[in-house]
Amino acid sequence: MGYGMLVSVPLLSLTGVWQVAALFIIMERFGKALRAPARDTIVSQASKQVGTGLGFAISEVMDQIGALAGPLILSGLFLVIGNTGNEIAKYQKGYSLFWIPFILVMACVTFAFIKVPNPEKLEMAVKRAPEPDKLSKTFWLYAVFTFITTMGFVNFALIGYHFKANNVLSDAQIPLFYAVAMALDGVAAWFIGTYYDRIKKRSNNEKAGLSVLLAIPLFSIFIPILAFSLDFIFALISALIWGIVMGIHETIMKSAIADLTPIKRRGTGYGVFNTVYGLAMFIGSAVMGLLYDRSIAAVIAVAVVLQILAVPVFFLMKKEAFVVS
Known part of the structure; x- marks a missing residue:
């Protein structure tokens, strides 16, 4: 059902009414809420034999390839069509192209379901303690x-707005910086994911990889300090760090769930994780957006303090993990 709701994307090609388009967008977001925990659970089960870090790294790299390919397809179409004609008609033609990936996705999901109807058995093949x-x-x-x-991770939308409002970057440079950050996200995900697995293998402890999570607050703390400056070089560095942290979010954060939850509670674990992550992102972005209009220094302070607060919680978590193991 979650992947089936992706039909809302190509369906945008059939409407010129904004209310209907908004309904399709909500439908796609609801579909993501359904498919994300199930997808992550299946990836965690399928990747236990090769390493959860590597498994989620591959997933993130493929995700970023798709995220870059979609806008490039639309951009290419708009270049071919040119600036003449109705704007809505252009977007309708663009979204009509997404019937192809939708059909391919559904074919892949169907094939995977037929081939591996019980993905939890892939993990059961790996010897585990009770x-x-x-x-x-x-x-x-x-x-x-x-x-x-x-919650303390600054959203790139706010960073991009700051770049634009303060003339730090041009209109063309902002999406370019975002594209660079996303590309680095994919590259970082691969290296960090394999490093996560290497630590676990070397220590012969599935929870040993949790140590990598400390990099999230330690790197994230520099993003607002650099991004909300008025310097081009600092802006570039902040975008690069943002991409690296995003890569850790999408790999190690998800990999850790697989190593902290029993098979029977894996789906629940990912459901809780996605809910917590989504709420934190929403609340953090809303608070920082409201503060930005009043004081940029306040935004930086809130983001930095939250990352500092995350550090002692990390050590409590790590201590508890190794006591249990």
């Missing part, structure tokens, strides 16, 4: 850590 039947204290501490550090 597991508890509930979410651990370590998991809930991890959820608190995720909430705090994500």
Whole structure:
């Protein structure tokens, strides 16, 4: 059902009414809320044999390829069509192209379901110690850590607005910086994911990779300080760091759930994680957006303080994880 709701994207090609378009967009977001926990659960189960870090790294790299390809397809179409004609008609033609990836996605999902109807068996093939039947204290501490550090993670939309409003970057440079950040996200995800697996293998402990999570607040703390300056070089560095942190979010944060939850509670674990992550991102972005109009220094202070607060929670979580293991 979650992937089926992606039909709302090509359906945008059939409407010129904004209310209907808004309904399709909401439908797609609702579909993502349904498919994300299930998708992450399946990736975690399928990647246990090769390493959860690598599994989520591959998932993130493929995700970024798709995220870059979509806008490039639309841009290419607009270049071919030119500036003549109705603007709505142009977008309708653009969205009509997305029937192709939608059909391919549904074909892949159907094939995967037929080929592996019970993905949890992929993980059961890996020898594991007996597991508890509930979410651990370590998991809930991890959820608190995720909430705090994500709430303090500055949204790129606000960063881009700052670049534009203060003439730090031109209109053309802002999406270019974002594209560079996204590209680095994919590259960082690969290296960080494999490093996460290497730490676990070297220590012979599935929870040893949690140490990598400390990099999130330590890197994130510099983003607002650099991004909200008026310097071009600092703006570039902030975009690069933002991309690296996003890569950690999309790989290690998700990989950790697989190593902290029993198979029977894996879906619940990812559901809780996605809810906590989404709420933190929403609240953090809303608060920083409101503060930005009053004081940029206040935005920086809030973001920095939240990342500092995340550090002791990280050490509590790590201590609990190793006591249990």
